Amino acid sequence: MKKALFIVCMLFAIPQLFAQEDKxxxxxxxxxxxxxxADAGGTAILFASMGHKVKxxxxxxxxxxxxxxxxxTLAKVRKEEAMEAGRRFGVSYTILDNPDGKLLPSLENRxxxxxxxxxxxxxxxxxxxPNDYHPDHRYTGILVQDAAYMVIVPNIAPDTPxxxxxxxxxxxxxxxxxPSPFQPDIAVIIDEVFEKKIYGMAAHESQFFDWLPWxxxxxxxxxxxxxxxxEMLANWRNFSPDxxxxxxxxxxxxxxxxxAKHAEGFEICEYGKQPSDAEIRRLFPMLPSE
Numbered sequence: 001m002k003k004a005l006f007i008v009c010m011l012f013a014i015p016q017l018f019a020q021e022d023k024x025x026x027x028x029x030x031x032x033x034x035x036x037x038a039d040a041g042g043t044a045i046l047f048a049s050m051g052h053k054v055k056x057x058x059x060x061x062x063x064x065x066x067x068x069x070x071x072x073t074l075a076k077v078r079k080e081e082a083m084e085a086g087r088r089f090g091v092s093y094t095i096l097d098n099p100d101g102k103l104l105p106s107l108e109n110r111x112x113x114x115x116x117x118x119x120x121x122x123x124x125x126x127x128x129x130p131n132d133y134h135p136d137h138r139y140t141g142i143l144v145q146d147a148a149y150m151v152i153v154p155n156i157a158p159d160t161p162x163x164x165x166x167x168x169x170x171x172x173x174x175x176x177x178x179p180s181p182f183q184p185d186i187a188v189i190i191d192e193v194f195e196k197k198i199y200g201m202a203a204h205e206s207q208f209f210d211w212l213p214w215x216x217x218x219x220x221x222x223x224x225x226x227x228x229x230x231e232m233l234a235n236w237r238n239f240s241p242d243x244x245x246x247x248x249x250x251x252x253x254x255x256x257x258x259x260a261k262h263a264e265g266f267e268i269c270e271y272g273k274q275p276s277d278a279e280i281r282r283l284f285p286m287l288p289s290e
Contacts, residue, residue, distance in 0.1 A: 023051065023052055023053055024047065024052040024053070024123050024124065024283060024285070025052070025053045025054075025055075025120055025121055025122050025123050025124070026044065026047055026052065026053070026054045026055070026122065026123065026124045026125075026126065027054075027055045027056075027057060027116065027117055027120045027122040027124070027125050027126070028040045028044060028054065028055070028056050028057070028126040028127070028172075029057045029059065029113065029116070029125065029126070029127045029140060029144055030056070030057070030058055030059070030127070030128065030137075030140060031058070031059055031060055031103060031128070031134065031136035031137045031139075031140040032058055032060055032062045032065060032078075032100060032136065033058045033061075033062045033078045033079065033081065033082040033085075033093075033095055033204065033207075034058075034062075034078075034081075034082070034085070034201065034204040034207050034208070035058065035128070035137070035140075036056035036057070036058065036126075037056070037085055037089065037197075037200055037201045037204065038201060038237060039126065039128065039172035039173070039264075040126050040172055040264055040266075041089060041197040041200055041201060041264075042188065042190025042193050042194060042197040042239070042262065042264050043188045043190065043264050043266075043284075043286075044056070044089055044090075044091050045089055045090065045190075045193040045196055045197060045200070046188065046190070046193060046286040047286070048089065048090035048091055049090070049193075050285055050286065052285075053092075053120075054089075054090070054091040054092070055091060055092040055093075055094065055120050056082075056085075056086065056089070056091050056092070056093045056094070057093075057094045057095075057096070057116050058082065058093075058094070058095045058096065059096050059098055059103055059109070059112075059113070059136070059140050059143070060095075060096065060098045060099060060100045060101075060102075060103050060136055061075040061078065061079070061095055061096070061097050061098065061099065061100060062074065062075060062078035062095075062100050063075040063078070063099055063100045064099070064100035064101045065078070065100055065206070065207060065211050066206055066210060066211050067210070067211065067214045068210075069206070074206070075097075077206055078095075078204070078206060078207075079095055081203050081204045081205060081206060081207075082095055082203075082204070084203040085200050085201070085203035085204060088196070088199055088200035088203055089196075089197075089200040094116065096112060100136065101135070101136060103135070103136040103139045103140065104139060105139045105142040105143050105146065109139075109143055110143055110146050110147055110150075111156070111157045113143045113144060113146075113147040114147045114150055114151050114156060114157045114160070115157055115159075115160045117147060117151050117163070117167065118151055118157070118160045118161060118162065118163055119160060121163065122163075122167045123167055123168065123283060124167055124168050124170065124283055125144060125147075125148075125167045125168070125169045125170065125272065126170045126171075126172055126266065127140060127141055127144035127145075127169070127170075127171065127172065128140055128141045128171065128172055128174065129141050129171040129172075129174060129176070129182065129267070130142045130145060131174075131176050131178070131179060131180075132174065132176060133176075141171070144169065145169075145269065145271055148166065148169045148269060148271035148272045149166060149271055149272070151163045151166065151167070152164070152165065152166050165273070166272050166273045167272055167273060168268065168272050168273045168275050168279075168283060169268070169269035169271060169272030169273075170186070170266040170267065170268060170269060171266065171267040171268075171269055172264070172265075172266060173245065173264060173265040173266065173267075175242075181244075182244070182265070182267055183244065183267050184244055184245050184248040184265030184266060184267055185248065185266065185267055185268045185280075186248070186252070186265070186266045186268070186280055186284060186287075187241065187245050187248040187249045187252060187263050187264070187265045187266070188263060188264050188265075188266075188284065188286060188287070189249065189253060189256070189257070189260045189262070189263050190239065190262045190263060190264055191260060191261050191262050194234070194239070194261070194262040195230075195234070197239075198230055198233050198234045198237070199230065201233060201237065202226075202229060202230055202233055208229075208233055209222050209229055210222075238261075238262065239262045239263060239264065240261065240262065240263075241260060241262075241263040241265070244265070245263055245265040246260070246263075248265060249263055252287045252288070253287070253288060254288070256288070
């Protein structure tokens, strides 16, 4: 009787075990609290809504990005904002305690990035390209590049078990043209979650409604009410697909790409796993099947 009961229990457990194994694990790595949100927030929401696991990691604590606050006070504010953003996006949020504006592609930081990717057991790693106006953004791209492949080498950071396979490493979309323009290999339509992405980004109040408007001389134009702020942010960061991203969308969505208003593009890094189109569709289940 006990044996029969055990077999029945296992039969019920097997589908659950397979479901757990099928969970895709995505880690998005940015330089500052709010970078991941802007770079891949819509795609993150789609993954999370389908039951997959997403983690945002900021390599700095953001303690320099404000005109009136700084140091520990600002770092605390930005951490609280990030935690709220994580709740809105439905993702985990980790902030490393490196000072803002002083990030370097050091061995210590590389090992930290390797550990974060390993601990998450990532299938997909998303980060900025290493060409950008901000040195923290550039060095984040370099650190993640340097972590690619090393995440499967057991003797590197041996305190954290190495991954058994190299993840797919992706660059998030940017508009920089030199030394080479961004070339999307994957693009995701985020129309259905665009408002939720904007709402998630809006949790970073100190950035989108204080610091960045101040740097552009538009602080006096920021609305005081939440509705007005969300509208401002949606107009400012509308994530409308450019020509290259639109062409990429056509590959994955067909005619639906023509009507897409908001999208996020990703370029495959040569240093990670090189997925086939079939593997990309498996790793990005929000893309329509062929």
